[in-house]
Amino acid sequence: MNYRSFLSLAALALVLITGTVTGPGCANIVPPQGGAKDTLPPVIRRVTPVDSSTQFNRDRIDFVFDEYIDLDNAQQNLIMSPMPSSPPNVTRKLNTMSVRLRDTLEPNTTYSINFGNSIKDVNEGNVMKNYTYVFSTGSYFDSLQLSGKVILAESGAIDTTLTVMLHRNADDSAVYHQKPRYITRVDNTGSFRFRNLPPGVFYLYAIKSEGSYTYTNPESLFAFADSAIIMGRHEAPVTLYAYSLPKTEATKTGSSGNAKPKPGDKRLKMANRLQEGKQDLLTDFSLVFETPLRELDTTKVHFTSDSTFSPLSGFNWSLDSTKKIATLRYPWKENTQYNLVFEKEFATDTLGQQLLKGDTLKFSSRKTADYGKLALRFRNLDLAKNPVLLFFVNNELKGSYPLTSVNFVQSLFMPGEYTLRILEDRNKNGKWDPGSFFGQRLQPELVKPVERKIVVKPNWENEAEIDILAPPAPAAGVPGRPGVPPRGRR
Numbered sequence: 001m002n003y004r005s006f007l008s009l010a011a012l013a014l015v016l017i018t019g020t021v022t023g024p025g026c027a028n029i030v031p032p033q034g035g036a037k038d039t040l041p042p043v044i045r046r047v048t049p050v051d052s053s054t055q056f057n058r059d060r061i062d063f064v065f066d067e068y069i070d071l072d073n074a075q076q077n078l079i080m081s082p083m084p085s086s087p088p089n090v091t092r093k094l095n096t097m098s099v100r101l102r103d104t105l106e107p108n109t110t111y112s113i114n115f116g117n118s119i120k121d122v123n124e125g126n127v128m129k130n131y132t133y134v135f136s137t138g139s140y141f142d143s144l145q146l147s148g149k150v151i152l153a154e155s156g157a158i159d160t161t162l163t164v165m166l167h168r169n170a171d172d173s174a175v176y177h178q179k180p181r182y183i184t185r186v187d188n189t190g191s192f193r194f195r196n197l198p199p200g201v202f203y204l205y206a207i208k209s210e211g212s213y214t215y216t217n218p219e220s221l222f223a224f225a226d227s228a229i230i231m232g233r234h235e236a237p238v239t240l241y242a243y244s245l246p247k248t249e250a251t252k253t254g255s256s257g258n259a260k261p262k263p264g265d266k267r268l269k270m271a272n273r274l275q276e277g278k279q280d281l282l283t284d285f286s287l288v289f290e291t292p293l294r295e296l297d298t299t300k301v302h303f304t305s306d307s308t309f310s311p312l313s314g315f316n317w318s319l320d321s322t323k324k325i326a327t328l329r330y331p332w333k334e335n336t337q338y339n340l341v342f343e344k345e346f347a348t349d350t351l352g353q354q355l356l357k358g359d360t361l362k363f364s365s366r367k368t369a370d371y372g373k374l375a376l377r378f379r380n381l382d383l384a385k386n387p388v389l390l391f392f393v394n395n396e397l398k399g400s401y402p403l404t405s406v407n408f409v410q411s412l413f414m415p416g417e418y419t420l421r422i423l424e425d426r427n428k429n430g431k432w433d434p435g436s437f438f439g440q441r442l443q444p445e446l447v448k449p450v451e452r453k454i455v456v457k458p459n460w461e462n463e464a465e466i467d468i469l470a471p472p473a474p475a476a477g478v479p480g481r482p483g484v485p486p487r488g489r490r
Helices: 003-022 247-254
Strands: 044-048 062-066 069-071 079-081 087-093 096-100 110-114 119-121 133-138 144-152 163-167 184-185 191-197 200-207 222-224 230-232 238-242 268-274 284-288 294-296 301-305 316-319 325-329 338-342 345-348 359-365 372-379 386-391 396-402 406-413 416-424 446-455 460-468
Touching: 069 087, 079 184, 110 144, 110 191, 144 163, 144 200, 144 230, 163 191, 163 359, 184 191, 200 238, 372 446, 396 416
Parallel strands: 144 238, 372 460
Antiparallel strands: 044 062, 062 096, 069 119, 079 110, 087 096, 110 133, 144 191, 163 184, 163 200, 200 222, 200 230, 222 238, 268 284, 284 325, 294 345, 301 338, 316 325, 338 359, 372 406, 386 396, 386 416, 416 446
């Protein structure tokens, strides 16, 4: 057998063996298997000067890690306290990070540099969370701590983007024209903690910083402590209640009235809030205009009933302050047909637009069987705080009811799944009011979530007892009976 024949036979044997092992078709190419996936964050091997140094007098700190690192928005994530006039400059190269201090350090002062979640490894992006480097320009470290929580006054929820600040200056104006002395961020539970604080008097605030640490936008979240914090004598956690002032009417409407119409489109644009063509028995009818109105002549809107278009009385129209929402108030009857006949000139918006021709809107009211009866009894409810029961669906307010007793009964209530909150209505105006810091130092009214959801079924007596102080419970339908005429049990 010559050499060429031997190679051909060897190749044929290899093909046969491969077919036996892998079966017909192409052979599977399997890449070599590596080790377990790296899930560990970078580890610091060396710091110069060492962490927790005293008599610190350097302007540069070098950190060497056990692997190559990357930095994610280090300049924004880094917090240095006390706050310097110029923030440190942070750079990295391979497995080394350098921090250059650009401010003159104060004598006998404890400093901390928190890197947030900016340090991560290059390959897997594992984050070294909230690493803090501490040093002192004196011979000792300040060791006092202050902790607490920030809660949104209007909802009882938290906002994890808030920054908490300590000022030395007692003047109200300090929060909008001075940087704070110390800052920290809330965690995912809304809690905060200051460490390495010196003795002394401080003034505590929280803001949504938006790139700065001054309170310059009243429409942003803000909170303040009622009194000064005296470190060295203060140990109890502090709860702050954040609020924001309502947006201006111009901001809410999104229009100044000087908008330009689309070319060739001169129609008055409006919509209604009917659901599936049905009017809720418990609410008013609303027309919503795209552009604020210049004129509204309700004598040119004819309100009638059934197919005979019989004129109705006992109703009234109103236009809200934005001049974009016209409301019709009327004591609706169940399962009744209504008509609104609009003359062409009934409304003119600020662009001069009217209906191109007269129009008619036909709709009917809901049946009482579409609703459920709701009866709630509250435990641990403090009536002295003027409680108002708030119903929400997907964080949208659906109903507000002042409570004068521990029992709440509504013979007609829209079916759905609701979350509940209790407003402590300090001024008894039936709505939540924000705080007022400058001058009055008035805290916002508080809204506390009820840790239970309510499911209201149609044509059903829905009843429940709710403990305001109870721990969270899963949503569930409240007990009752179908098709029974509404009646209270308690």
